[in-house]
Amino acid sequence: MTPPSSCAAAPAPAEASPAEGAGACHQLVDSHCHIVFRNFDADLDDVAQRWRDAGVRALVHACVEPSEIPAIRALADRFPELSYSVGVHPLDTRHWAPDTPRVLREAAAADPRVVAIGELGLDLYRQTNLEEQLAALRPQLDLAWELDLPVIIHCRDAADPMLAELRERAARDRCPRGVMHCWGGTPEEMQGFLDLGLFISFSGVVTFPKADATHACARQVPADRYLVETDCPFLAPVPRRGKRNEPAYVAAVAARVAELRGEPIETVARTSSANAARLFRLDLHNV
Numbered sequence: 001m002t003p004p005s006s007c008a009a010a011p012a013p014a015e016a017s018p019a020e021g022a023g024a025c026h027q028l029v030d031s032h033c034h035i036v037f038r039n040f041d042a043d044l045d046d047v048a049q050r051w052r053d054a055g056v057r058a059l060v061h062a063c064v065e066p067s068e069i070p071a072i073r074a075l076a077d078r079f080p081e082l083s084y085s086v087g088v089h090p091l092d093t094r095h096w097a098p099d100t101p102r103v104l105r106e107a108a109a110a111d112p113r114v115v116a117i118g119e120l121g122l123d124l125y126r127q128t129n130l131e132e133q134l135a136a137l138r139p140q141l142d143l144a145w146e147l148d149l150p151v152i153i154h155c156r157d158a159a160d161p162m163l164a165e166l167r168e169r170a171a172r173d174r175c176p177r178g179v180m181h182c183w184g185g186t187p188e189e190m191q192g193f194l195d196l197g198l199f200i201s202f203s204g205v206v207t208f209p210k211a212d213a214t215h216a217c218a219r220q221v222p223a224d225r226y227l228v229e230t231d232c233p234f235l236a237p238v239p240r241r242g243k244r245n246e247p248a249y250v251a252a253v254a255a256r257v258a259e260l261r262g263e264p265i266e267t268v269a270r271t272s273s274a275n276a277a278r279l280f281r282l283d284l285h286n287v
């Protein structure tokens with residue numbers, strides 16, 4: 001799709017602070033959020049006003065297990081800029097059941113606002129049940145391939161088994177498109193996923209001062225292969241680290257990526273939004 005061009009003519013934000021500098025740009029995409037969580041119940045209209053003020057034009061809401069789907073769908077009814085994924089998170093495998101692939105397939109077929117399968121993946125940081133996680137991961141990768149939807153991949157301390165799984169699929173020409181969400185790996189690991197055609201999404205982690213490997217990845221990632229996200233309510237970027245995160249703060253993530261790449265924030269906002277639109281087939285002109 002044609003990248004939105006409204007920012008091209010906008011003046012550079014003079015001396016804007018990195019955390020707020022994208023406010024004038026009106027074309028950010030928060031490619032991964034969880035505003036369905038209860039800690040948004042009290043003030044979601046204010047949260048939405050702030051993301052609109054910050055220039056967030058589209059949000060992709062991630063799903064961690066199927067019982068969330070009706071509530072996420074209701075949020076998409078309420079906020080037209082929101083699309084969403086359906087899937088089972090690797091730390092939620094207790095919710096995996098024999099009929100889960102059918103449930104996910106029907107949810108995806110029922111609503112064109114379902115733009116991805118996920119979040120799915122492997123997490124060996126908090127759990128050691130690799131076989132159980134693979135048993136939920138593989139049918140979801142098959143489903144994404146079957147439905148021609150991208151996958152949103154959560155991968156923590158598990159780059160090797162995830163790369164092995166995806167490479168085996170690529171060898172059979174059955175590796176879905178997708179994004180490595182909340183990227184926190186090394187440049188070498190990133191290259192492995194890039195070689196498989198995947199996108200890399202940066203979260204508030206890239207704003208943390210000691211995240212050297214993530215900084216290196218933000219500098220090195222090709223322009224046509226990165227997204228930005230909040231993963232809110234988790235991982236609020238500096239200077240709000242430790243507080244509840246929200247979609248408006250994706251501007252701080254984009255600002256830090258811009259600083260690391262030595263590019264104007266308009267470039268990062270426009271590029272990451274165009275990449276998200278291409279991956280998830282979002283129409284940014286209609287929101």
Ligand SMILES: [Zn+2]
Pocket residue numbers: 032034062119231
């Ligand atoms: Zn998430």
